[in-house]
Amino acid sequence: MCGIAGFMGQVENRADVIRNMTEVITHRGPDSDGFFTDDNISMGFRRLSIIDLGAGHQPIYNEDKSLVLTFNGEIYNYKDLRKELIAKGHKFYTDTDSEVLVHGFEEWKEDMLPKLRGMFGFAIYNTKDNSLFIARDFFGIKPMHYTQIGNDFVYASEIKSILEYPKFEKKFNRKALDSYLSFQYAVPPETFFEGVYCLMPGHYLWYKDGEVETTRYFEARFNPNEEMTEEEAVDRIEKVFENSVNAHKIADVEVGCFLSSGVDSSYVSTYFADQKTFTVGFDFGEKYNEISWAKNLSEKIGVEHHTHLISSEEFWDAVPTVQYHMDQPLADPSCIALYFVSRLASHYVKVVLSGEGADELFGGYTCYNDPRVFKIYQTIVPHCIRKAIRAICRKLPDIKGRDYLIRACDKLEERYIGNAFMYDYKQKQELLKDPSIATRPQDLTRKYYYRCRKYDDVTKMQYLDINMWMVGDILLKADRMSMANSLELRVPFLDKEVFKVASSLPTKLRCNKHNTKYAMRKAAVRHMPEATAEKEKLGFPVPTRVWLRDEKYYNVVKTKFKGKTAEKFFNTDVLVSWLDSHFSGKEDNSRRVWTIYVFLVWYDIYFDEDSEKVEKPVNHLDELKAVAEARREKQIDAPGEVIMAAAEEIDENYDAPNFGVDKSKKNDESAEKTEEPVKEESAEEVTEEVEVPDDGNEPAIVEPEEEPEVKEEPKKEEYVNISNPEDNEIYDAPKKPSTPQEQMQMAIDSIEKRSKYLDEPNVISDEAVDNIVNSISFFDDEDDKN
Numbered sequence: 001m002c003g004i005a006g007f008m009g010q011v012e013n014r015a016d017v018i019r020n021m022t023e024v025i026t027h028r029g030p031d032s033d034g035f036f037t038d039d040n041i042s043m044g045f046r047r048l049s050i051i052d053l054g055a056g057h058q059p060i061y062n063e064d065k066s067l068v069l070t071f072n073g074e075i076y077n078y079k080d081l082r083k084e085l086i087a088k089g090h091k092f093y094t095d096t097d098s099e100v101l102v103h104g105f106e107e108w109k110e111d112m113l114p115k116l117r118g119m120f121g122f123a124i125y126n127t128k129d130n131s132l133f134i135a136r137d138f139f140g141i142k143p144m145h146y147t148q149i150g151n152d153f154v155y156a157s158e159i160k161s162i163l164e165y166p167k168f169e170k171k172f173n174r175k176a177l178d179s180y181l182s183f184q185y186a187v188p189p190e191t192f193f194e195g196v197y198c199l200m201p202g203h204y205l206w207y208k209d210g211e212v213e214t215t216r217y218f219e220a221r222f223n224p225n226e227e228m229t230e231e232e233a234v235d236r237i238e239k240v241f242e243n244s245v246n247a248h249k250i251a252d253v254e255v256g257c258f259l260s261s262g263v264d265s266s267y268v269s270t271y272f273a274d275q276k277t278f279t280v281g282f283d284f285g286e287k288y289n290e291i292s293w294a295k296n297l298s299e300k301i302g303v304e305h306h307t308h309l310i311s312s313e314e315f316w317d318a319v320p321t322v323q324y325h326m327d328q329p330l331a332d333p334s335c336i337a338l339y340f341v342s343r344l345a346s347h348y349v350k351v352v353l354s355g356e357g358a359d360e361l362f363g364g365y366t367c368y369n370d371p372r373v374f375k376i377y378q379t380i381v382p383h384c385i386r387k388a389i390r391a392i393c394r395k396l397p398d399i400k401g402r403d404y405l406i407r408a409c410d411k412l413e414e415r416y417i418g419n420a421f422m423y424d425y426k427q428k429q430e431l432l433k434d435p436s437i438a439t440r441p442q443d444l445t446r447k448y449y450y451r452c453r454k455y456d457d458v459t460k461m462q463y464l465d466i467n468m469w470m471v472g473d474i475l476l477k478a479d480r481m482s483m484a485n486s487l488e489l490r491v492p493f494l495d496k497e498v499f500k501v502a503s504s505l506p507t508k509l510r511c512n513k514h515n516t517k518y519a520m521r522k523a524a525v526r527h528m529p530e531a532t533a534e535k536e537k538l539g540f541p542v543p544t545r546v547w548l549r550d551e552k553y554y555n556v557v558k559t560k561f562k563g564k565t566a567e568k569f570f571n572t573d574v575l576v577s578w579l580d581s582h583f584s585g586k587e588d589n590s591r592r593v594w595t596i597y598v599f600l601v602w603y604d605i606y607f608d609e610d611s612e613k614v615e616k617p618v619n620h621l622d623e624l625k626a627v628a629e630a631r632r633e634k635q636i637d638a639p640g641e642v643i644m645a646a647a648e649e650i651d652e653n654y655d656a657p658n659f660g661v662d663k664s665k666k667n668d669e670s671a672e673k674t675e676e677p678v679k680e681e682s683a684e685e686v687t688e689e690v691e692v693p694d695d696g697n698e699p700a701i702v703e704p705e706e707e708p709e710v711k712e713e714p715k716k717e718e719y720v721n722i723s724n725p726e727d728n729e730i731y732d733a734p735k736k737p738s739t740p741q742e743q744m745q746m747a748i749d750s751i752e753k754r755s756k757y758l759d760e761p762n763v764i765s766d767e768a769v770d771n772i773v774n775s776i777s778f779f780d781d782e783d784d785k786n
Contacts, residue, residue, distance in 0.1 A: 002048055003025035005043075005044045005162075006125075008132060018044040024158075030046070034058045050350060061102065070122065081104060090107065097118070110204060119141035119490070139202070141491060145199070159191060162193075171193070175437065178438055183421070234523045241498060243497065254275075256353075258278055260293075263358075278306050279307045280344060282542065297529070325480050325481065326602070330473065349487075352489055362502050365516065370457075371461075412461070416464070417445050557597050558576065
């Protein structure tokens with residue numbers, strides 16, 4: 001795992017600029033750095049040594065050094081690809097997965113990407129034509145950001161690197177604040193920094209002659225096989241997941257595992273016998289502490305388990321540090337718990353496995369039950385009556401069943417925006433000093449719903465969460481919090497081979513009346529106690545609700561709500577009234593209050609020059625020494641010579657301990673490598689605990705305003721392609737759209753028929769869908785904003 005940064009453009013002191021850009025992400029790679037510079041580009045790299053410890057330094061080149069690579073991630077099938085490339089005549093000088101990328105790109109260009117199995121964000125520069133190629137993995141496990149500044153192009157693993165570029169003018173992006181208030185994160189590709197964008201998952205980018213062109217090469221499409229039996233599904237899941245875990249354990253250092261009480265990380269941990277697992281909890285009783293659950297499981301499966309109990313003071317003190325590392329505000333309080341479990345694990349291992357992605361791929365969130373539960377009510381009760389019931393319920397106190405009747409009124413596309421709904425359109429207008437920036441959250445989800453419009457409702461929810469919630473929250477915090485502690489986090493559920501199986505499951509084997517993640521749990525129960533495999537999903541509850549009713553933390557937040565930053569963006573009397581209502585116990589406003597508080601903390605770090613700054617992360621040699629000695633004592637597989645070399649490379653004046661190594665003798669033989677897998681806890685399961693009737697800490701549901709129903713036109717006469725008698729396909733007769741929605745669907749259908757097939761069928765660019773959406777004026781848009 002590493003961090004990369006670079007720029008194409010003319011700037012003074014290029015060497016100093018690229019060093020500054022990489023130094024601020026030293027936490028991503030404290031072991032070494034590397035640089036490439038010519039007249040057109042400067043590329044920087046920070047390394048966390050995982051594979052080929054002695055020879056895996058970057059940048060890495062092809063045979064004639066016409067291609068230059070910097071790479072962040074892991075390619076798990078690199079050995080197979082290496083053999084294939086050697087057979088084609090390529091010559092390798094390292095055993096790294098990085099070198100496979102540069103030779104693979106030389107051989108296959110963009111077609112290399114579907115061949116890869118792993119997580120990645122990398123840049124390849126061509127010295128012959130001065131072009132730059134950047135790619136991000138299938139699901140967005142590894143980050144990549146970029147911006148254009150005049151004729152300059154800048155990219156980096158983290159936004160804080162881009163901020164170091166001297167020509168970059170830091171400006172706050174109000175569009176991101178709008179989406180953040182609804183979703184609890186800035187919806188990609190937008191960021192909170194104007195002009196800085198995320199390269200979206202499953203996309204690659206070309207930069208040449210001052211032009212940026214992005215292309216989608218992968219889309220998570222579901223193709224359920226309705227004939228699949230339960231036994232067949234469970235067998236396939238077990239087989240592919242075991243294969244994925246074993247692939248994700250490949251490393252030349254010890255591998256550990258996060259472990260919570262949930263089935264996801266527990267399933268991963270069952271493959272880590274005699275290794276290490278890590279869990280954290282809060283000192284607020286069992287409701288906020290999974291340590292006892294994890295400890296019991298660790299004893300049953302035979303792992304060495306390590307825990308840490310997070311105090312209230314630790315949690316609140318860590319908020320600024322966490323938000324600094326996040327780059328952008330994230331209102332998911334579980335990211336702080338993830339920071340602590342990553343810090344715990346980093347004292348023992350360099351790599352951990354975790355359970356992110358299982359819920360999105362296999363149908364694990366409780367809210368995925370809604371379509372089934374709502375179906376009877378929506379069938380029996382006419383829509384006009386449901387509307388009247390909803391209007392009455394909105395005026396009632398928060399009693400059991402009230403939320404159900406409100407949510408069940410509307411179609412999925414209006415009520416569900418993902419797993420983290422905070423403020424709706426009207427609430428944002430009330431809250432913001434500048435209400436003109438407020439938009440309906442459905443404006444951002446609309447294009448995703450059109451892309452998956454042929455799916456059933458459960459699959460639509462999964463598709464939306466894979467493309468929004470998982471990217472903007474789950475994987476963002478997993479990467480930032482692990483890397484803040486120089487720890488590589490791997491996610492075996494988010495493997496393309498695992499997804500092929502998950503996407504083929506019938507909906508009834510993903511979510512049904514018996515349980516969520518139904519088939520996956522049946523596979524897991526073969527490896528662990530049934531009580532753990534079938535345990536209801538709770539996420540990782542964080543006691544923010546309790547803290548905000550404690551006078552100490554109530555006053556911490558209230559001070560922020562009355563500060564100058566709050567005055568700049570919000571109607572502070574509204575903020576304080578929500579806080580007071582929560583403090584007095586009248587309402588549970590904890591999530592909304594926390595969302596604003598986190599934003600204010602983050603803004604003061606990055607935009608308020610008068611505010612106390614968070615110290616930039618550095619590679620502290622005393623910590624490196626302590627970790628080295630701990631590993632030596634525990635006979636971990638980081639040989640003393642490797643640690644000593646890493647320490648002295650960072651600081652030539654640092655006299656590292658001998659660790660039993662003769663410094664005067666240069667050892668040409670590789671240090672003995674040991675591979676000790678360990679357990680990890682599911683970072684993805686770390687979500688704020690929320691009090692919602694019937695389903696605990698979920699879901700993210702919008703209470704939309706009414707829209708007129710749109711009835712589809714009856715299907716016209718069908719006809720065949722008479723110009724090609726061998727074409728057996730039946731076509732719909734040409735027709736004019738009667739509604740904007742129908743116009744949208746016809747346009748997207750047309751794109752699908754013309755799309756080129758790569759690794760997955762019907763891969764349509766987001767830009768194409770955006771252009772169609774923007775070209776159509778929906779008759780209900782203006783009504784919704786009034």
